[in-house]
Amino acid sequence: MSAPVLVPPLGDPRPMPVPQVHETTMPNGLRLVVVPRPGVPLVELRLRVPFAAATPRTAAVHAARTAVLSGAVLLGTAQHDELQLAQLLQAQGAELSVSADADRLLLATTMLPGGLGEVLGIVAELLGSATYPARQVEAERSRVGERLRIARSQPGLIARTALAERRYGSHPYAQQLPSAELVGAVTPAALRKLHRERVLPAGSTLVLVGDVDPAAAADAVGTALAGWSAEGVAVTAPPAPVTAPGPLELVHRAGAVQSNIRLGGPAPGRTDPQLAAVRLASMVFGGYFSSRLVENLRERRGYTYSPRSSVEHLVAGSSFLVDADVATEVTGPALLETLYELGRMALTPVTEAELESARRYLLGTLALGTATHAGLASTLSALFGSGLSAEWLADHQQALAAVGVDEVTEAARRWLAPTGLTAVVVGDAERITDPLGAVGPVEVRPAPIAPAPQAGE
Amino acid sequence: MTAAQGDLVLRHPVERFTLDNGLRVVLAPDRSVPVVAVSVFYDVGMRSEPPGRTGFAHLFEHMMFQGSANVPKMEHARLVQAAGGTFNGSTHQDYTNYFQALPAEALERALFLEADRMAAPAITPENLRNQIDVVKEEIRVNVLNRPYGAFPWLQLPPIAFETFANTHDGYGSFVDLESSTVDDAQDFFDRYYAPANAVLCIGGDLDVTETEQLVRRWFDQVPARPAPPMPNTGEPSPTAVRRGVVEDPLAPAPAVAIGWRVPDPVNDLDTYLGTVLLTELLSEGDASRLERRLLHTDQLAVGQSSYLGLFGDPFDVRDATLLVTQVHHPAEVSTDAVLRAVHEEVEKVATDGVPAEELARVTARAEAQLLQQADSVLGRTLGFAAAELVHGRAELAGELAARLAAVTPDQVQTAARGLSPDTAAVLELRAGGAR
Numbered sequence: 001m002s003a004p005v006l007v008p009p010l011g012d013p014r015p016m017p018v019p020q021v022h023e024t025t026m027p028n029g030l031r032l033v034v035v036p037r038p039g040v041p042l043v044e045l046r047l048r049v050p051f052a053a054a055t056p057r058t059a060a061v062h063a064a065r066t067a068v069l070s071g072a073v074l075l076g077t078a079q080h081d082e083l084q085l086a087q088l089l090q091a092q093g094a095e096l097s098v099s100a101d102a103d104r105l106l107l108a109t110t111m112l113p114g115g116l117g118e119v120l121g122i123v124a125e126l127l128g129s130a131t132y133p134a135r136q137v138e139a140e141r142s143r144v145g146e147r148l149r150i151a152r153s154q155p156g157l158i159a160r161t162a163l164a165e166r167r168y169g170s171h172p173y174a175q176q177l178p179s180a181e182l183v184g185a186v187t188p189a190a191l192r193k194l195h196r197e198r199v200l201p202a203g204s205t206l207v208l209v210g211d212v213d214p215a216a217a218a219d220a221v222g223t224a225l226a227g228w229s230a231e232g233v234a235v236t237a238p239p240a241p242v243t244a245p246g247p248l249e250l251v252h253r254a255g256a257v258q259s260n261i262r263l264g265g266p267a268p269g270r271t272d273p274q275l276a277a278v279r280l281a282s283m284v285f286g287g288y289f290s291s292r293l294v295e296n297l298r299e300r301r302g303y304t305y306s307p308r309s310s311v312e313h314l315v316a317g318s319s320f321l322v323d324a325d326v327a328t329e330v331t332g333p334a335l336l337e338t339l340y341e342l343g344r345m346a347l348t349p350v351t352e353a354e355l356e357s358a359r360r361y362l363l364g365t366l367a368l369g370t371a372t373h374a375g376l377a378s379t380l381s382a383l384f385g386s387g388l389s390a391e392w393l394a395d396h397q398q399a400l401a402a403v404g405v406d407e408v409t410e411a412a413r414r415w416l417a418p419t420g421l422t423a424v425v426v427g428d429a430e431r432i433t434d435p436l437g438a439v440g441p442v443e444v445r446p447a448p449i450a451p452a453p454q455a456g457e
Numbered sequence: 458m459t460a461a462q463g464d465l466v467l468r469h470p471v472e473r474f475t476l477d478n479g480l481r482v483v484l485a486p487d488r489s490v491p492v493v494a495v496s497v498f499y500d501v502g503m504r505s506e507p508p509g510r511t512g513f514a515h516l517f518e519h520m521m522f523q524g525s526a527n528v529p530k531m532e533h534a535r536l537v538q539a540a541g542g543t544f545n546g547s548t549h550q551d552y553t554n555y556f557q558a559l560p561a562e563a564l565e566r567a568l569f570l571e572a573d574r575m576a577a578p579a580i581t582p583e584n585l586r587n588q589i590d591v592v593k594e595e596i597r598v599n600v601l602n603r604p605y606g607a608f609p610w611l612q613l614p615p616i617a618f619e620t621f622a623n624t625h626d627g628y629g630s631f632v633d634l635e636s637s638t639v640d641d642a643q644d645f646f647d648r649y650y651a652p653a654n655a656v657l658c659i660g661g662d663l664d665v666t667e668t669e670q671l672v673r674r675w676f677d678q679v680p681a682r683p684a685p686p687m688p689n690t691g692e693p694s695p696t697a698v699r700r701g702v703v704e705d706p707l708a709p710a711p712a713v714a715i716g717w718r719v720p721d722p723v724n725d726l727d728t729y730l731g732t733v734l735l736t737e738l739l740s741e742g743d744a745s746r747l748e749r750r751l752l753h754t755d756q757l758a759v760g761q762s763s764y765l766g767l768f769g770d771p772f773d774v775r776d777a778t779l780l781v782t783q784v785h786h787p788a789e790v791s792t793d794a795v796l797r798a799v800h801e802e803v804e805k806v807a808t809d810g811v812p813a814e815e816l817a818r819v820t821a822r823a824e825a826q827l828l829q830q831a832d833s834v835l836g837r838t839l840g841f842a843a844a845e846l847v848h849g850r851a852e853l854a855g856e857l858a859a860r861l862a863a864v865t866p867d868q869v870q871t872a873a874r875g876l877s878p879d880t881a882a883v884l885e886l887r888a889g890g891a892r
Contacts, residue, residue, distance in 0.1 A: 011562030014491035086744035090818040093825025095742040146759040153604045258602040289534040302590025357539035364541020371490045372832040
């Protein structure tokens with residue numbers, strides 16, 4: 001569709017300032033990445049430690065221990081108790097968040113610039129001498145258990161977990177949420193062992209972005225973290241399997257007023273030459289508001305509030321994902337329209353206008369996303385953690401600029417075709433099994449982990 | 458104090474002017490990154506809705522994306538996104554906003570789009586029907602199909618307040634949404650979407666003179682209409698405790714929310730700033746009083762948070778509003794045990810005051826968070842716009858960190874004395890989800 005003549009034309013793009021990335025490797029193997037930035041007087045810190053399960057056999061226990069360790073690492077060090085640690089950080093405007101996913105443990109915080117040395121000192125204490133005191137660990141374990149139970153009642157999470165189990169089988173990536181039973185069995189000794197064996201400087205990356213001087217920051221890191229000397233090699237996940245999509249799996253959730261449709265399949269990784277074309281195909285399909293899926297499901301039919309597709313990267317495998325939460329009574333038609341739009345992507349070319357719009361959007365949001373201290377720090381942390389460097393940003397922009405319609409069609413045929421995608425729907429099986437069955441084979445299973453809602457009671 | 462107070466005032470000059478049709482314009486140039494943010498704040502929110510039209514402010518927000526005189530349906534999104542920009546809108550208690558963040562070269566396009574829908578949005582039966590369906594799905598995904606879906610932002614106000622403005626469901630009942638007509642929408646637009654009832658705020662990589670010309674080129678032609686009178690949302694302070702219970706059939710574990718009336722955020726800002734830091738002191742982070750007491754010392758809860766204003770931003774809301782403390786706890790722990798612990802922690806602050814050293818830490822953390830919000834051009838621009846609309850002074854957004862740094866322990870103690878257990882509103886959520 002062409003825009004009305006009244007619309008003001010766009011001016012010439014202004015070049016994004018290229019971030020000055022100062023990179024060094026410390027004697028203990030830690031990579032340090034510093035980006036000085038003007039703007040608000042803050043520093044963002046991201047410390048990424050590879051933390052994948054070593055083998056499929058140990059994945060479930062590893063996930064449970066990691067979930068407890070993320071909170072318990074803050075419960076005390078040889079020098080300070082939990083409250084003192086929190087207060088010392090708070091005085092610098094900081095609060096350390098520790099989170100884990102299937103690939104890594106991440107320590108992240110923002111701070112006022114004068115606090116860099118102090119915060120690095122606290123981080124060094126946590127890395128080198130976290131104590132995992134028994135009473136506090138027990139309490140943390142029960143909090144994690146309660147939070148897991150609450151998380152598991154969220155339909156979006158039930159759907160994501162079911163899709164991961166279906167796609168990854170026995171691979172560690174199938175472990176989206178640890179089991180409450182295994183969490184309950186985590187001991188302080190197990191946490192100390194996990195910390196000793198896996199919280200290692202070699203393979204880890206520390207990113208600092210903001211109001212910092214690179215040389216002074218390197219000195220501060222050298223002083224604070226010189227004693228972090230654990231030996232060993234970082235563990236990354238084995239390559240993720242590519243499973244053949246079976247029949248659609250329907251996870252029963254009695255009385256649900258909505259159905260959560262999730263489709264997923266493999267996608268090219270960050271260094272794959274097809275990545276740019278697949279990202280553009282995903283945008284045209286359902287990656288942003290101006291996409292076919294949003295126009296069809298939301299704006300034309302009113303089936304859903306926010307359907308979307310995305311390309312996500314884990315170290316051992318990337319994914320193309322589709323999400324739509326739709327009214328129960330239109331579940332069948334909504335799945336049909338989703339598959340139709342995927343098939344159309346795979347078999348017929350997108351328009352030049354669709355491609356140009358998606359391209360400018362991806363380039364524009366890349367610029368917006370890395371314009372803040374926090375956005376740049378998180379992006380660089382993910383890139384360096386995947387073995388890449390800041391140059392990837394410029395290379396990827398050039399790759400996005402060069403993709404043509406034919407390459408998008410080719411990529412969509414290979415990666416977006418509906419026959420290649422694993423599908424899961426969470427919803428009221430009594431009401432949606434028949435309509436979904438009209439679109440293709442369906443396997444129904446009871447809700448594996450979550451309590452069934454009691455509608456209308 | 459870890460940073461000199463001078464450093465805490467954002468160094469972004471603010472320029473303002475008013476068009477003949479009454480539109481207030483604020484420009485906040487910052488040329489460090491080639492992006493701009495454009496926002497329009499209309500002085501109409503959920504609290505402006507009349508009886509029988511609950512949810513209408515939010516439904517109308519959806520209608521503003523359905524096209525306008527020179528922009529076909531779906532084209533607004535395309536024109537912003539194809540320029541490399543992002544957009545959205547949101548409905549709050551006291552305002553509705555629309556915003557874009559774009560590469561700087563797309564500034565004029567964004568101004569054209571906002572002016573076109575300020576003049577004439579496409580209010581048609583088809584668009585209204587479609588968006589009623591979309592809004593119903595939004596309510597299903599955020600409220601009806603989700604544990605703790607409306608807790609406590611839709612369920613606490615009916616207990617804490619008296620007037621329709623403050624107590625009704627701002628997402629809207631399905632009955633009210635379904636019965637909304639094109640005439641309702643047109644009336645709502647005529648009444649509330651006048652240029653004189655709006656603030657246009659533009660931040661980022663812009664030249665002030667050139668931008669003023671662009672604003673005049675597109676917005677001067679929007680016809681003037683009188684601004685409606687400001688709704689009176691204030692209420693007398695409560696004199697007794699009020700309690701309510703909500704059953705959540707999907708929730709696996711109980712929760713409780715406590716709401717205390719706080720000073721007028723606009724006309725009594727100095728007192729209110731003490732409440733802002735009290736909120737942080739009670740609940741922000743691992744060192745906070747309630748995190749220590751509820752999660753660590755007494756192990757009564759799995760999570761707690763406190764915030765001012767039902768949407769979590771203390772500076773974008775008018776009188777009357779609440780400090781809300783929200784606690785998720787195991788079924789084995791009684792609601793009363795949680796309430797007792799919370800009230801005791803507040804009472805300690807009211808009686809013993811706050812050590813200066815603790816307040817300095819809390820202030821440092823609050824400042825860092827304010828600065829973090831201001832790190833993005835969009836975040837900063839929305840802050841300036843909300844301050845101009847709600848407080849009449851965009852500059853306030855840049856001064857907040859320094860204003861908080863000047864709050865004394867006495868002010869925080871005074872704030873705590875206002876949080877009486879005898880006038881709190883308490884909402885208990887009972888979990889119906891099987892264990």
